[in-house]
Amino acid sequence: MSRKKANNVPKKVAPSASENTSQANASKHNLSSRIAKAKTIPPRRAANSLTRQCIADYEQDLDASRLVVIQAPAGFGKTTAMMQLVDADRRMGNAVAWLTLDDSDNDVSRFLRGFTLAMANANPETPLPGTSTSRNAELANWIIDSIEAAENPTSIYFDNFEVLQNPVVIGLIQRGTNSLPPGSRCIIGSRRSPDLGLAKLRAKGQLIEFNANDLRFSQEEAASYLSSQRGVNLNTQQLNHLYSSTEGWAVALSLASMALHGRSNTDEFINSFSGSNAAVASYLAEDVLSALPEDVQKFLLQISILDEIKEDLCNALCQREDSLTLLQQLYEQNIFVSLADEQNQIYSFHALFHDFLSNQLRKEYPQEVAILHARAADVYLADDRPIPGIRHCLKSEQYTRSIELIRKNTKRFLNDGRLRLLAGFLAYLPNSEIESNPDLKLIKAWSTAFTRSPREALNIIGELNPEALTNDDTANLMVLRPMLLGMMDNIDEGHQLGLDALPIVSKDNHFARAMLSQALTQTSIIMGEHDAARGYVDQARGSESGGAGTFGAVLAESAEGLLDLMKGHLKQATQRMRHAMDTFSASRKGDRRGITLAAIQLGEALYEADEIDEARKLFDAYAPLVRDIGPADALISAHVLHARILFDTDHDSAFELLTELENRGHALQLPRVVASARLQRANFWLSNSNIDGADEQIRLAEQGFNWPDLSTRWYIANDSLTPEICRLRWNLRSGKVGLALPKLRDALKEAERTQHVRRALKLRILLAEAQHEDGQRNMALRTMGRAVRMANEEGFIRTFIEEGPKVTALLRDMQQQGSDADFSLGENLERRLSSLSQQTNAAVGNMPADPLTPKELQVLALLAEGLSNIAMSERLFVSESTVRTHLRSINLKLNAGNRTEAVVIARRMGLIT
Structure with a gap:
């Protein structure tokens, strides 16, 4: 268990609650009408409840923690312990957001809506994002913004974490936890250890853990x-x-x-x-x-099918009128039920009791289970809550009625992006029902495409007979196939099928038409048919009914923003992408994938302009939404650019992101994704002077994907992340300058000829470095000057800085030529170089009082390459024990807590490059 002492973070006094505006109240009502309120408020703690000493001992360490995990089997008092921490957080002035998780939170939309309501409860003065129609990406962004904008730190509680299975939801929580501002933290109660990268937080002293032994009563x-x-x-x-x-x-x-x-x-x-x-x-x-009266026993068994225990539901299920009185009596007698929401009189069972009662119901009254679920479905459907209504209807085995309800709500769920929800509904149906209903099979294909695998979805629609479908379903099928092929990086075939579908899909089918426009725009951009891409964009802009107008605007701006970015128009690209995000947020209509892709593209533009904090926030929020499905370019950009941001301060996390990207590429059978992860790993290893490792990664990337002619194929994520550029960089950094120079000139000419302006900028920077290494100082300054002039016009910064110290040295050389207009750096680059100089000077002024020995410097350099203790011992011809001794000495001299911190501190001090 972490025993790191708390930082001296000033305590803030929680602000007094003020009146919310009517608009905020309306937004909150719209969200809460779909989420049980009991999920988003902490359980009430009795005034005389026992204070657990094991928790109290660590309350003083909370400010130093980023994550608190309370992990134990059922019945060990996890929730009670969390309630004690809630009291501690409130005493410290932290806002408290609470979400009790259940199986439905594996649906991303459902989870984000519940989380949004929890955050709204924690910070009632923060304006809500809108209504219940807000999209996933917008909600994720609002959550992050509200945490950062809050006057006081926020403590976020997730109870019953073990129910989460969806890696996208878990990924959102992990990335969010890693990005929490100082003083804020996440507290998790779970029956099993959460998959949230605990080892790293543990090593940094940012994790407090409690297990079953800690929670046992003395x-x-x-x-x-x-x-x-x-x-x-x-x-x-x-x-x-x-x-x-x-x-x-x-x-x-x-x-x-x-x-x-x-x-x-x-x-x-x-x-x-x-x-x-x-x-x-x-x-x-x-x-x-x-020991209870027989009618009370049966009452408890009957209501055990419910997740939220309310008077109207209980009365309907049990065919009685006194349910509330009975619930109050049971609560007062401390038997089975607890009061989850006092204001709305919503009760809940302890999980252990709930399981027991559910099992007893199936044993004693098996014939009533379906009847009870049917009654619950009637209540929810009458209250216009189709999601729990359909769930109970499915559990009642009324499959005909369930199918009709699914059909009735499918368009709404598709437009809302609730594809995982649809997949969950279909999982309840017997396979024979899906096989005998082609429209259900098509729904399964759509949901599978965006929750499991585009390839699996393609197999499903391969079995469909279009003649058995309605006209609208046939159109959806014709659109889905090219979209799936595009997601699988099969650009040429997907593009042709999209063209074939275009004259057939009616403009009145807004969903299908919008998705087809998106697919054709993306494939046209990649194939270099940019005039055609703009044509599809204009078609999307022209469709204004059925919610497609908003989608079209988002698609149009983000697509044209992509073209602007690749052609070097960074300012215009950023403006377009911001406009796409703002348009979507203002309307809250359309398809959520459009906003997700636009957000990742905006993150890329912000990264280029060195707006790192905002870019990282976007990648934290949106990368998990494309993790399991792609498309390839969004997957690559989100992971690679996020890794480049992290590489400045946390090498281990940067390499972990590339490993995750590589694994996702294998899982999705997207070889370009795998190759891109290897190319970026090669770039990182070059930065660490691991020449051999970088060479191997480039060769694997070259062999692992059949790269087309990248002068004509405009892969968005591989504009400058190409085997050719990585190999040229490797030649340059491995001393083969003579080999690199002519190839750099040729590559630059080709990039300029094909108007790959951003790629040309990168090649010009590398050419200047090569010329300088070759002794052509004046030529190098002139070449770099041309690059800087172009960058100044558009605001490119990171493309220079990410090339490392030799390029920054060249820029400083230019800085000394300040009287010559040809060598003016411009305000943005001047400011960035000044910042780098200050960091370097601070590091030099903070050199260790006890200098590192030559052998320790060797160990440090190998450590920076990512070598294990065994590998370092073999490289240095010493024992592993000796390596460990050197590492302890290094940590002591650098005042580092672990290996990663040692490397970061050493880089800052200039001890390693």
Whole structure:
């Protein structure tokens, strides 16, 4: 468990709550009408609840943490521990956002809506993004903005984290946790260890962990709990025996106290009791349940099918009118139910009890399960809540009715981007129902394309007979096929199929037409048919009904922004992409993938202009949304550019992102994605002077994908990330300047001829470096001067800085020629170079008092290459123990907490390049 002490972060006083505007109230109502309020407010903590010492001991360390994980099996008091931390956070002035997770949160849209409402509850004065029709990307962006804009730090609580299976949702939480501002943190309660990169946070001292052993009651706590909260007074011998048998397990103590109420044979019960596993909880629950009146027993069993326990639902399920009175009585008697939302009288079960009651219902009343779900479906559908309504309808096995409901809402779900939700609904249906209904098979293909795999979706539609579909469904099928091929990087075939579909798909089918416009625009850009791409953009702009007008505007601006960016018009590209985002946010209509791609493209433009913080925020929010499906260019850009940003301060995280990109490329069978990850890894290794490793990665990238002629193929993510440019850079950095010079000149001429202006800028920078290495100083300055003039006009900065110290040295050389207009750096580059100089000077002025030995410097250089201890020992011909000794000495001299920090500090000090 982390014992890092808290930073001296000034405590802020929480602001008093003010009146929200009517618009904010309306927005909050629209969101909350689709999300159970109980999910987004912390459970109420009893005034006399027991303070857990294991939690109190670490309250002083909270400000130093980025993540708190409370991980234990059911019944160990995870939620109670989290409630104690909520109190601590509120005392420190932190805003508290709470979300109790359930299976439905594996749907990205559902999760983001719940998270948004939780954030709105935490910071009620922050304007909400809009209504329940807001798209995923917009909500993710709003969440990040609201955390950063909040006057006080925010503590974000996720209870029942173990229910999350969707890697996109988990990825959003992981990236968000890593990007939290100082003082803010994430607190997670889970039955299993969350997959959130705990090792890295643990190494940095930013993780506090509690496990089952930490949460076990001490004997003193057990005695206090039983007497003060449960009203059970035992003598010392009885208490010792009960504590020994329960081993401090909270739920076992609670259940035992229930069973002891009203018993005269206390000693007999305690002597026969064993509370060491979940089976005991079931036994005690059965024991307590059997003591209740028969009608109350059945009431509890019947309502166990519910996730939110409310009066109207309970009355409908149980065919009675006194459900609220019964729930209040059970709550007051501490039997089975807790009050989740006092204002709205919403109750909940403890998870262990819920499982037990559900199992008992299936055993005792199997014939009623379907009937109860059908009644619940009726209530939700009457309340215009189709999502829980369809879920209960499916569980009631009313498949005909369920299919009609799915059909009725499919257009709405597609337009809302709720494809994972559709996939979940279809998973409940027998496969025979899907196979016998071609329209359901088509829905399955759409949902599979955007939740699992475009390739799997293509296999599904390969089995479809278009003659069995309606006209609209036939159009959707004709659009889906070219879109899938484009996502799979099969550009030529996808483009041709899209052209074939264009005259057939009616303009009245707004969804299909918009998706086809998107597919053809993307393939036309990649194929270099830019006039045609603008034509499809104009078609999209001209469609104004059915919500397609907004989509068309987003598509048009982001597509033209891409063309502007690749042709070197950075300012105009940024303006277009911002306009696309603003247009979408203002309307909140259209397809969410359009805004996701536009956001990643905006992140790329901001990266080029050195607006790193905003770019990173966009990649944090939007990269998980393309992780499992692509398309290839968005996947590559989001990961590669994010990795380049991280490389400045955290090499390990940068390389991890490339490994993730490579693995996703393999999983999606996208060889260009795999090759791109290897090309960027080669660039990083060149920065670390790992010449051999970089050479191997470039060769693998060259062999792993059949690269077309990149002078005619405009791959968005591979504008300057090409095997040719990476090989030229490798020649240059490995001393083969004579080989690099003529090839750089030829490549530059070709890039200029084909109007790949951004690529030409990169090649001109490398050519200037090559000329300088070849002793042609004046020629190098003139070449760099031309690059700088072009960059100054448009605001390019990162393309210079990312090439490292030799290029920055050339720029400083130009800086000294300031009287010559041909060598003017311009305000932006001047400011960036000044910042780099200040960092260097600060690092030099902070050199270690005890200098590193030559051998320690060797170890440090190998460490920067990413070598393991064993590999370093083999390279230096010393034992692994000796390497560890050197590493300890390095950490001590540099005041570093771990290997990664040592490398970052050493780079800052100029000890390694």
